[in-house]
Amino acid sequence: MSAQPIPTATPSRLVSAALADGEVVVTFAAGVTARFTPFWLRDHCHLPASLNPDTLQRQVDTFSIPTGIAPARLAVAEEGRVLRATWAHDESAAEWPADFLFEVAASSGRERAPARTLWDREAMQGRFPTLAFSDVMASDSALRDWLSLVETFGFALAVGAPATTEATAAIARRVGYIRETIFGGFWDFSADLAFKDTAYTPVAIGPHTDGTYSIDSPGYQMFHCLQHDGTGGENTLVDGFKVADVIRRTDPAAYRMLTTVKVPAHYLGDGVHLRAEHEIIALDRDGEMRQVAYNNYDRAPFLLPAAEMKEFYRALALWDGLVNDPAYEVAFKLTPGTVLLFDNWRTLHGRRAYTGFRRLCGAYLNKEDFDSRRRVLHSALR
Numbered sequence: 001m002s003a004q005p006i007p008t009a010t011p012s013r014l015v016s017a018a019l020a021d022g023e024v025v026v027t028f029a030a031g032v033t034a035r036f037t038p039f040w041l042r043d044h045c046h047l048p049a050s051l052n053p054d055t056l057q058r059q060v061d062t063f064s065i066p067t068g069i070a071p072a073r074l075a076v077a078e079e080g081r082v083l084r085a086t087w088a089h090d091e092s093a094a095e096w097p098a099d100f101l102f103e104v105a106a107s108s109g110r111e112r113a114p115a116r117t118l119w120d121r122e123a124m125q126g127r128f129p130t131l132a133f134s135d136v137m138a139s140d141s142a143l144r145d146w147l148s149l150v151e152t153f154g155f156a157l158a159v160g161a162p163a164t165t166e167a168t169a170a171i172a173r174r175v176g177y178i179r180e181t182i183f184g185g186f187w188d189f190s191a192d193l194a195f196k197d198t199a200y201t202p203v204a205i206g207p208h209t210d211g212t213y214s215i216d217s218p219g220y221q222m223f224h225c226l227q228h229d230g231t232g233g234e235n236t237l238v239d240g241f242k243v244a245d246v247i248r249r250t251d252p253a254a255y256r257m258l259t260t261v262k263v264p265a266h267y268l269g270d271g272v273h274l275r276a277e278h279e280i281i282a283l284d285r286d287g288e289m290r291q292v293a294y295n296n297y298d299r300a301p302f303l304l305p306a307a308e309m310k311e312f313y314r315a316l317a318l319w320d321g322l323v324n325d326p327a328y329e330v331a332f333k334l335t336p337g338t339v340l341l342f343d344n345w346r347t348l349h350g351r352r353a354y355t356g357f358r359r360l361c362g363a364y365l366n367k368e369d370f371d372s373r374r375r376v377l378h379s380a381l382r
């Protein structure tokens with residue numbers, strides 16, 4: 001172990017490492033202790049023969065590691081930045097960066113749900129998370145901030161955009177790949193019933209998420225109204241996680257139904273038959289909200305035992321009543337120059353009826369591509 005003093009400003013520096021009860025116990029400068037089995041450590045060795053330094057892919061043959069593997073020696077090196085070991089069975093060396101061990105110990109290697117601000121109409125106070133289109137296009141830190149706003153609130157606006165499909169597609173591509181679906185890639189439409197979907201008519205559309213019939217529902221959706229010569233047509237948004245949280249606190253039985261019953265949905269027509277199942281409120285392994293999926297128009301027939309079916313309908317009515325309650329809704333008229341990006345796994349959207357000619361363009365983006373961009377920007381601009 002190094003005799004150098006450990007800088008307290010670097011909490012991930014190692015202070016000590018020792019074998020105890022068959023496990024490697026390490027203590028970090030932050031004062032925290034973590035335990036790793038020797039087998040896990042061998043599987044995650046960072047020497048180039050074990051972890052490809054270019055691709056960061058595992059090169060260890062996990063299944064040839066002796067089950068009783070144990071270190072003969074352990075050493076904290078490089079002023080606490082590295083843990084080294086020599087394995088007892090073959091005297092081979094192993095090495096791990098302290099940062100790696102610290103991070104994986106802190107998170108168990110799992111990504112946690114991001115910090116979110118749940119909102120209703122009163123909390124939002126008509127002030128919407130907004131950045132300038134030109135900043136988001138020109139600056140990676142502004143793009144990072146825009147994505148962070150979407151993560152925090154479930155939506156964000158970019159103002160001052162050229163009212164063109166090209167500019168809208170360009171900001172979509174700043175975020176991720178434009179997703180191809182049955183509706184095409186980048187879309188640009190008016191009320192012409194081009195597809196068998198109410199989005200292509202001027203009638204009001206209640207709050208819903210898109211792609212409940214898709215196994216991987218679109219993660220994000222972008223709207224840009226390029227032209228509207230008429231009245232109405234305000235877009236509405238509802239924070240589905242806020243409504244879910246209200247039900248969690250006030251009606252645990254309904255919450256249990258909404259978080260456990262997988263509701264099938266389908267899209268039929270245009271030579272397509274899509275089908276998928278989602279809980280209305282899907283939770284992650286920590287019990288945190290991961291995705292809401294709700295479109296009552298597209299729900300497919302399914303049957304539960306009578307008592308459960310009754311309880312499901314009660315829970316569904318509670319959910320539908322709340323997402324349609326104006327207290328949980330924000331509404332704004334999208335005008336040319338304002339691009340809306342929202343999280344389709346969290347934020348329900350709807351639209352009031354309208355008159356006149358209205359032209360809207362936009363795109364779907366995949367959840368994983370948005371998340372990838374966010375991670376890359378956060379680590380590059382750290």
Ligand SMILES: [Fe+2]
Nearest residue numbers: 199209210349
């Ligand atoms: Fe929609």
